[in-house]
Amino acid sequence: MGLTGWTCRDDCKYECMWLTVRLYVQGGHRVPQFHGKWPFSRFLFFQEPASAFASFLNGLAGFIMLLRYKATVPPASPMYPTCVSLNAWFWSTVFHTRDTAVTEKLDYFCASAVVLHSVYLCGVRTLGLQRPALISILRAFLLLILAAHISYLTLVRFDYGYNMAANAAIGLLNVAWWLRWCARTRLPHGWKCAAVVLLLQALALLELLDFPPLFWVLDAHALWHIGTIPLNVLFYRSVPPSPALKIGACLKIGVLGGVPLLW
Ligand SMILES: [Zn+2]
Structure with missing residues (x-):
C-alpha cells in the first residue's frame, strides 16, 4: 500500500468514507459523492479497480496493435513513431x-x-504529407493550444468545467474532421473508421449517466473505458493480412480518442 502512495491518513479517510456510506444505506438515504467522487470498493491498492483494469486493457490492446503495425510498416513510414495513446492509457x-x-x-x-494528436493526424491525412509546411504550422498551433491548456490548468486554476468544455470542443472538431475524411476517402475500410468515430462518441455519452457504482465497482466512467476495448479489436480484425499490407503499403495509423486505428 505504501509503495503506491497510500498513507495512514489516506487509509483513515477511506475507512471513514465507508463508515459514512454504511450509515447512509442503513438510514435508507441516497449515497452522496465524496469530494466529487463516488465511493469505490478498493481492491488491494487499486482505488478504482474496474477503470484501472479497463485502462490497462486498452493500453495492452493498443500496444499489441502497435507491435503488429511496427512489424509490418517500414521504419521510414511517416506515421511510424505514433504511440501517444499508450501514454494516455498508462x-x-x-x-x-x-x-x-x-x-x-x-x-x-x-x-x-x-x-x-488525433486532430493532427486527421490534418496529416486530409492536407497530405506533400505539404510539410502546412503540417508544421498545424503541429505548432496544436502544441501551442496544448501548452496553453496545461499552463492554465496548472498555473491559474484547475477548472473541471473548463477542462470538459475545452475537450468537448476539440473533440467535436476532431469528430467532424474525421467523419468528413471518412465520407470522402476511397479506401475500402473508411466506413469502419466512421463507425469507430461514432461509437467512441456514443460511449462518451455514458459519462452523462453519473450513477452510483454497481456493487461499488462499476460506474459509468468504467463502462466507458470497458466499451473502448473492443474497438481496438474491431479495427485489428479489419486489417488485411500482413502480406497484403506490405504489398499495398497503405497502412496508416491514427489515434481517435485513445484508440489506434489501422486501415
Ligand atoms: Zn478514466
Missing part, C-alpha cells in the same frame, strides 16, 4: 489505481494530448 491506469493531484493532472493532460 496514466489513466495510474490515475485510477491511485488518485492524487499529480496523477489526476497527468491523466487529464494526456487525454487532451490524445484528442489534439
Whole structure:
C-alpha cells in the first residue's frame, strides 16, 4: 500500500468514507459523492479497480496493435513513431489505481494530448504529407493550444468545467474532421473508421449517466473505458493480412480518442 502512495491518513479517510456510506444505506438515504467522487470498493491498492483494469486493457490492446503495425510498416513510414495513446492509457491506469493531484493532472493532460494528436493526424491525412509546411504550422498551433491548456490548468486554476468544455470542443472538431475524411476517402475500410468515430462518441455519452457504482465497482466512467476495448479489436480484425499490407503499403495509423486505428 505504501509503495503506491497510500498513507495512514489516506487509509483513515477511506475507512471513514465507508463508515459514512454504511450509515447512509442503513438510514435508507441516497449515497452522496465524496469530494466529487463516488465511493469505490478498493481492491488491494487499486482505488478504482474496474477503470484501472479497463485502462490497462486498452493500453495492452493498443500496444499489441502497435507491435503488429511496427512489424509490418517500414521504419521510414511517416506515421511510424505514433504511440501517444499508450501514454494516455498508462496514466489513466495510474490515475485510477491511485488518485492524487499529480496523477489526476497527468491523466487529464494526456487525454487532451490524445484528442489534439488525433486532430493532427486527421490534418496529416486530409492536407497530405506533400505539404510539410502546412503540417508544421498545424503541429505548432496544436502544441501551442496544448501548452496553453496545461499552463492554465496548472498555473491559474484547475477548472473541471473548463477542462470538459475545452475537450468537448476539440473533440467535436476532431469528430467532424474525421467523419468528413471518412465520407470522402476511397479506401475500402473508411466506413469502419466512421463507425469507430461514432461509437467512441456514443460511449462518451455514458459519462452523462453519473450513477452510483454497481456493487461499488462499476460506474459509468468504467463502462466507458470497458466499451473502448473492443474497438481496438474491431479495427485489428479489419486489417488485411500482413502480406497484403506490405504489398499495398497503405497502412496508416491514427489515434481517435485513445484508440489506434489501422486501415
Ligand atoms: Zn478514466
